[in-house]
Amino acid sequence: MEKDIYDFIIVGAGSAGSVLASRLTEKSKWRVLLLEAGAASHPYSRFPISFGLLIDHPTANWRYSSQPEEGTANRRIPVPRGRLLGGSSSINGLVFVRGQPLDYDTWGQLGNRGWSFDDVLPFFQKMEHYEHGEDDLRSQGGPLRVSKATDEGPLYDAIKAASKELGIPHNPDYNGKSQEGIVRTQTTISNGVRMSTARCYLNPVKNRPNLRIETNAHVQKLLFEGKKCSGVHFRKNEQDRFVHAHKEVIVCTGGVASPQLLELSGIGQAQLLTDNRIEVKHELNGVGEHLRDHINARIQFNMKRGELSYNQRMQGLGPVWQVMKYIFQRRGFMTLPSAPMLAFLRTREDMETPDIQMHMVPYAVKNPKKRQLHKFPGMTVSIYQLRPESLGSIHIQSPDASDQPAINFNFLTDPIDRDAMIAGFKKIREIMNTKAMRDIRGEEFSPGIEVKTDDEILSFIRNTAETAYHPIGTCRMGNGPESVVNERLKVHGLEGLRVADGSIMPTMVSGNTNAACIMIGEKASEMIKQDNPA
Numbered sequence: 405m406e407k408d409i410y411d412f413i414i415v416g417a418g419s420a421g422s423v424l425a426s427r428l429t430e431k432s433k434w435r436v437l438l439l440e441a442g443a444a445s446h447p448y449s450r451f452p453i454s455f456g457l458l459i460d461h462p463t464a465n466w467r468y469s470s471q472p473e474e475g476t477a478n479r480r481i482p483v484p485r486g487r488l489l490g491g492s493s494s495i496n497g498l499v500f501v502r503g504q505p506l507d508y509d510t511w512g513q514l515g516n517r518g519w520s521f522d523d524v525l526p527f528f529q530k531m532e533h534y535e536h537g538e539d540d541l542r543s544q545g546g547p548l549r550v551s552k553a554t555d556e557g558p559l560y561d562a563i564k565a566a567s568k569e570l571g572i573p574h575n576p577d578y579n580g581k582s583q584e585g586i587v588r589t590q591t592t593i594s595n596g597v598r599m600s601t602a603r604c605y606l607n608p609v610k611n612r613p614n615l616r617i618e619t620n621a622h623v624q625k626l627l628f629e630g631k632k633c634s635g636v637h638f639r640k641n642e643q644d645r646f647v648h649a650h651k652e653v654i655v656c657t658g659g660v661a662s663p664q665l666l667e668l669s670g671i672g673q674a675q676l677l678t679d680n681r682i683e684v685k686h687e688l689n690g691v692g693e694h695l696r697d698h699i700n701a702r703i704q705f706n707m708k709r710g711e712l713s714y715n716q717r718m719q720g721l722g723p724v725w726q727v728m729k730y731i732f733q734r735r736g737f738m739t740l741p742s743a744p745m746l747a748f749l750r751t752r753e754d755m756e757t758p759d760i761q762m763h764m765v766p767y768a769v770k771n772p773k774k775r776q777l778h779k780f781p782g783m784t785v786s787i788y789q790l791r792p793e794s795l796g797s798i799h800i801q802s803p804d805a806s807d808q809p810a811i812n813f814n815f816l817t818d819p820i821d822r823d824a825m826i827a828g829f830k831k832i833r834e835i836m837n838t839k840a841m842r843d844i845r846g847e848e849f850s851p852g853i854e855v856k857t858d859d860e861i862l863s864f865i866r867n868t869a870e871t872a873y874h875p876i877g878t879c880r881m882g883n884g885p886e887s888v889v890n891e892r893l894k895v896h897g898l899e900g901l902r903v904a905d906g907s908i909m910p911t912m913v914s915g916n917t918n919a920a921c922i923m924i925g926e927k928a929s930e931m932i933k934q935d936n937p938a
């Protein structure tokens with residue numbers, strides 16, 4: 405047993421936690437401990453294509469899975485989360501989306517002062533170095549390099565032509581004034597290298613004398629003196645260690661593990677804690693509730709022009725060629741984000757802003773969990789509803805920190821979600837039926853055109869859709885009885901404890917969640933500095 409005292413202890417070195425470690429240690433007199441359950445790095449992580457290689461990796465990934473649910477054909481849906489420095493930003497699909505101003509204005513309107521779009525914009529600007537210039541909304545000089553996907557060729561030209569055919573206006577920056585359009589993806593990739601928060605925020609500061617980073621340090625529970633969180637108990641190399649914080653403990657373990665850690669520490673629903681043989685320290689009914697995620701359905705097509713698909717280009721000596729292309733040009737398969745093109749569209753003309761997002765992928769996979777490529781040339785377009793209404797939960801199933809929590813998505817339980825997914829599915833077909841796309845694509849092989857009616861489409865989605873890896877809301881920010889943290893991210897009713905990561909989002913942002921999690925890390929750092937003046 406060892407006793408150590410810090411000013412701040414940050415639990416979880418993911419998208420948000422790494423930002424906090426970097427920003428809080430700017431104050432040289434603060435001693436900060438960053439605890440991460442995973443390893444320091446994985447050799448694949450720097451290459452963007454690691455998205456496919458680490459998606460089910462036994463050490464760099466927690467590899468959770470959901471509970472079987474009737475609404476998704478009683479399947480256990482894989483729930484990958486990064487387990488290494490950088491967290492999920494070290495294994496994710498590298499797509500960079502801020503979301504819509506409306507998302508943050510909604511957070512503000514729900515009673516979270518300081519979180520409307522005008523309030524969070526400075527943190528989005530502070531985080532980024534947008535390689536394509538700056539204006540009122542975009543910035544340069546921040547730690548996170550953001551650039552447009554570099555893969556080029558007739559497939560993308562055809563998608564752009566399809567967009568024109570459908571009269572969809574060109575949008576030069578979906579993270580700017582408007583999100584709507586069929587667009588080239590902005591990515592957390594620079595010169596062919598993944599821009600994780602480990603690389604952009606931690607690497608430059610890891611030698612600061614006031615920062616200690618402990619990897620392979622699995623936090624088991626939070627420690628309390630009365631209602632004050634005083635430290636944490638973690639396990640490393642099969643040894644139990646106890647560390648203490650003068651000022652605060654900040655939980656940044658993400659949408660799945662943050663509610664789990666609170667519950668393991670006795671914070672949550674009294675009955676559930678008692679059922680799991682955990683002493684109730686502080687009753688808080690919202691812990692683990694209000695889970696939202698994007699359910700993601702895929703349509704796959706054969707390609708008439710096989711050379712446009714990476715399924716064909718990765719045959720034979722293809723991989724060798726792609727490695728050479730990476731080494732000499734920093735281009736090609738190894739630099740692909742999860743999708744080089746996106747679409748943000750409205751399923752109904754009367755809507756103010758897009759309600760669906762598509763990912764357009766230049767290959768087809770047999771098994772989304774393993775990302776194995778088909779041998780024949782194909783492409784994939786996937787779809788999710790941007791702001792899902794279905795609410796699920798994540799709760800512990802035992803008092804043991806190494807047991808997986810039970811993830812119940814309740815996907816598609818809200819009719820709004822079902823309608824948007826069906827309409828989005830049809831929208832994909834509309835795009836793929838333009839002349840521009842018919843010239844290059846072959847048949848729709850999954851699900852196939854025989855799946856036509858709304859019921860058939862919904863049934864296909866129920867049987868095949870996966871998560872888009874964006875679980876949020878399980879330590880929801882707000883001031884009502886069902887919220888977990890207040891607008892300064894302090895856990896209600898306790899002292900010295902904040903949660904700062906994807907779990908605090910009160911509603912889903914319209915897009916992939918990494919940028920919003922980094923923003924949360926930036927904003928939390930600023931609030932902690934304000935609340936702890938010199």
Ligand SMILES: Cc1cc2nc3c(=O)[nH]c(=O)nc-3n(C[C@H](O)[C@H](O)[C@H](O)COP(=O)(O)OP(=O)(O)OC[C@H]3O[C@@H](n4cnc5c(N)ncnc54)[C@H](O)[C@@H]3O)c2cc1C
Pocket residue numbers: 415416417418419420421439440441442459484485486487488489490491492493495496497498499500501621622623624656657658659661665742805872873874904905906907916917918919921
């Ligand atoms: C496969 C995949 C693809 C994705 N693709 C994209 C994308 O293309 N674009 C995008 O914007 N978003 C994407 N996302 C989502 C995005 O990456 C996440 O929303 C974001 O990284 C979450 O940040 P976070 O800080 O909430 O948690 P995380 O980044 O997940 O960090 C949590 C950290 O806490 C650690 N931890 C957990 N429990 C403990 C414990 N008990 N003790 C110590 N440490 C612990 C974890 O190991 C991890 O390092 C993807 C996610 C995944 C998994």
